[in-house]
Amino acid sequence: MDLTHRPRRLRQDRVRDLVSETSLEPADLIAPVFVDATTDERTPIESMPGHDRVPIDGIVARVEEVLETGVEAVMLFGIPESKDAEGTRAWAEDGVVQEALRRVTSETDAYVITDVCLCEYTDHGHCGPLEEELGSEAVVEGGPACEPTMTVDNDATLDALERIAVSHARAGADMVAPSGMMDGMVGTIRSALDEAGFEHVPIMSYAAKYESAFYGPFRDAADGAPSFGNRRHYQMDPANSREAMREVRLDAEQGADVMMVKPALPYLDIVASVRREFDHPVAAYNVSGEYAMLHAAAEKGWLDLEAAATESLLSIKRAGADLILTYFAEDIAERL
Numbered sequence: 001m002d003l004t005h006r007p008r009r010l011r012q013d014r015v016r017d018l019v020s021e022t023s024l025e026p027a028d029l030i031a032p033v034f035v036d037a038t039t040d041e042r043t044p045i046e047s048m049p050g051h052d053r054v055p056i057d058g059i060v061a062r063v064e065e066v067l068e069t070g071v072e073a074v075m076l077f078g079i080p081e082s083k084d085a086e087g088t089r090a091w092a093e094d095g096v097v098q099e100a101l102r103r104v105t106s107e108t109d110a111y112v113i114t115d116v117c118l119c120e121y122t123d124h125g126h127c128g129p130l131e132e133e134l135g136s137e138a139v140v141e142g143g144p145a146c147e148p149t150m151t152v153d154n155d156a157t158l159d160a161l162e163r164i165a166v167s168h169a170r171a172g173a174d175m176v177a178p179s180g181m182m183d184g185m186v187g188t189i190r191s192a193l194d195e196a197g198f199e200h201v202p203i204m205s206y207a208a209k210y211e212s213a214f215y216g217p218f219r220d221a222a223d224g225a226p227s228f229g230n231r232r233h234y235q236m237d238p239a240n241s242r243e244a245m246r247e248v249r250l251d252a253e254q255g256a257d258v259m260m261v262k263p264a265l266p267y268l269d270i271v272a273s274v275r276r277e278f279d280h281p282v283a284a285y286n287v288s289g290e291y292a293m294l295h296a297a298a299e300k301g302w303l304d305l306e307a308a309a310t311e312s313l314l315s316i317k318r319a320g321a322d323l324i325l326t327y328f329a330e331d332i333a334e335r336l
Helices: 056-068 096-107 154-171 185-195 213-222 242-254 265-277 288-299 305-319 329-335
Strands: 029-036 052-055 073-079 111-116 130-138 147-152 175-178 204-209 258-262 282-286 323-326
Touching: 029 056, 029 096, 029 329, 052 056, 056 096, 056 329, 073 096, 096 111, 096 154, 111 154, 154 175, 154 185, 175 185, 185 242, 204 242, 204 265, 213 288, 242 258, 242 265, 258 265, 265 282, 265 305, 282 305, 288 305, 305 323, 305 329, 323 329
Parallel strands: 029 052, 029 073, 029 323, 073 111, 111 175, 175 204, 204 258, 258 282, 282 323
Antiparallel strands: 130 147
């Protein structure tokens, strides 16, 4: 019996789809949406073609656009009308995300997840209030030649994250997603939600979030770039994989319901490892830089955008992600 051609037989049209090992569905995708309290009209995000900041008055229409493609879930990111060193607008009852939540949850059927972090709300762009590191002076990028080293105050940030998560739940969030990589953030938020009567609200933790070069367009979109220094002391070293498993395990022990790996494409090995070692749902964030680089190459005529985007998302799913947060969500969902 000659078996030489058996693999080729199963690659023919029609049967090829029947034996496909990995599928991609609109229900797998989450669409990021940016709501901006500083504008009265949609503002295109130059580094992320096809995406806008939308005003609060336009948030319902924007989410309805997402739902029309078959995508059922959105992640809300907010740009506040003002910022301060503590990021206090992040948990304000009349804050940009809180107001958007009330409108979206009352007027649409979207499943709404919220980003729980402070970088968009602090005037320095870091993910929490800062404290001076005692006994240390160092050169700070973008600042004076020599000044005291400033670090994020982890414990003060936890207090703020509690307030943000509870305020989002009160405004109608279906799920909260802490993204700041603060030590103890999941346990703190879980306790705060439970005490406030929101035991039913799950937490999707950015459990393995790397200090990545692929975040640039997002920081433009969300106006959340640090005004000095970097985030290397609280985001993960791209060289490390065992550390990711430790971080995910800690979040699992603290009560996280979904584990996020960010970014996705450069860290598919981490997605696969989390899938193997944990029975939680696994999410991956196909981040802004991954989106922008495909668009840039397509504009040059170097690749087919739709084909490259679909292949990228399939690779993330194949690696083990159950959910994919991606700026391609609407375009791909319409074609599935």
